[in-house]
Amino acid sequence: MKQKRVSMDSIAITLEKIEKEYEGRKVIDKLSYSFLAGSKTAITAPSGVGKTTLLRLILGLEKLDQGQIWYEKKLQASVVFQEDRLLDYASALENIRAVLPDKEISDNKICKELSRVGLLDAAYRRVSLLSGGMKRRVALVRAVLMPGNLLVLDEPFKGLDQERKQQVMAYIKEKIEGRTFLLVTHEQEEAVYFGAEVLKLGKSG
Numbered sequence: 001m002k003q004k005r006v007s008m009d010s011i012a013i014t015l016e017k018i019e020k021e022y023e024g025r026k027v028i029d030k031l032s033y034s035f036l037a038g039s040k041t042a043i044t045a046p047s048g049v050g051k052t053t054l055l056r057l058i059l060g061l062e063k064l065d066q067g068q069i070w071y072e073k074k075l076q077a078s079v080v081f082q083e084d085r086l087l088d089y090a091s092a093l094e095n096i097r098a099v100l101p102d103k104e105i106s107d108n109k110i111c112k113e114l115s116r117v118g119l120l121d122a123a124y125r126r127v128s129l130l131s132g133g134m135k136r137r138v139a140l141v142r143a144v145l146m147p148g149n150l151l152v153l154d155e156p157f158k159g160l161d162q163e164r165k166q167q168v169m170a171y172i173k174e175k176i177e178g179r180t181f182l183l184v185t186h187e188q189e190e191a192v193y194f195g196a197e198v199l200k201l202g203k204s205g
Helices: 051-058 092-097 107-116 132-145 162-175 188-193
Strands: 002-005 011-022 025-036 040-044 066-071 077-080 150-154 180-184 197-200
Touching: 011 051, 025 051, 025 066, 025 180, 040 051, 040 188, 051 150, 051 180, 077 132, 092 107, 092 132, 107 132, 132 150, 132 162, 162 188
Parallel strands: 002 066, 040 180, 040 197, 077 150, 150 180
Antiparallel strands: 011 025, 011 066
8 A cells, every 4th residue: 555765775676565456356466575776587477467567566657455665765767668658750869868868968879879779770760660679679778778777678579589689688688787677578588698586476466
């Protein structure tokens, strides 16, 4: 029920017996867990078991039915949802610049970041003209360039072929150093690649 913010040494987020129910079905049931500051965690479960719900609860986008979530005082999140949530009328570069508080970051710098995931030629193209996989990569670059100490990715590599996925994963791995990292995935190999601890949600959570 309560969501409080406190300062805790080395702990970024603590879940204390949290519960969430939809239409009479409990999707999160008395879940307790602590995410250490700077840690990497892969959240896994079958479809419909509560992975995205858990992220939304942590991000404050859903209200708890029971329990508490405690946060590090200065926690600041950047997120890639299952939907890309881009501005279709704007270019890839403009989508990224829109979230950057430092207006002194040059277009050249942003283009270099896009080139890391194979999007240099798409930097000035309107997002509505890009393929699904290209949009996904724009969303990922936007998230990692946002300032913040918590990076949350919900099934971020869907729609990427294997070669491109490896390129993007290498880019993300470099960018998560020093951040608390939460990854929702169905793929065990992704958890292994990022050296993530696995939080497996059961049927009731």
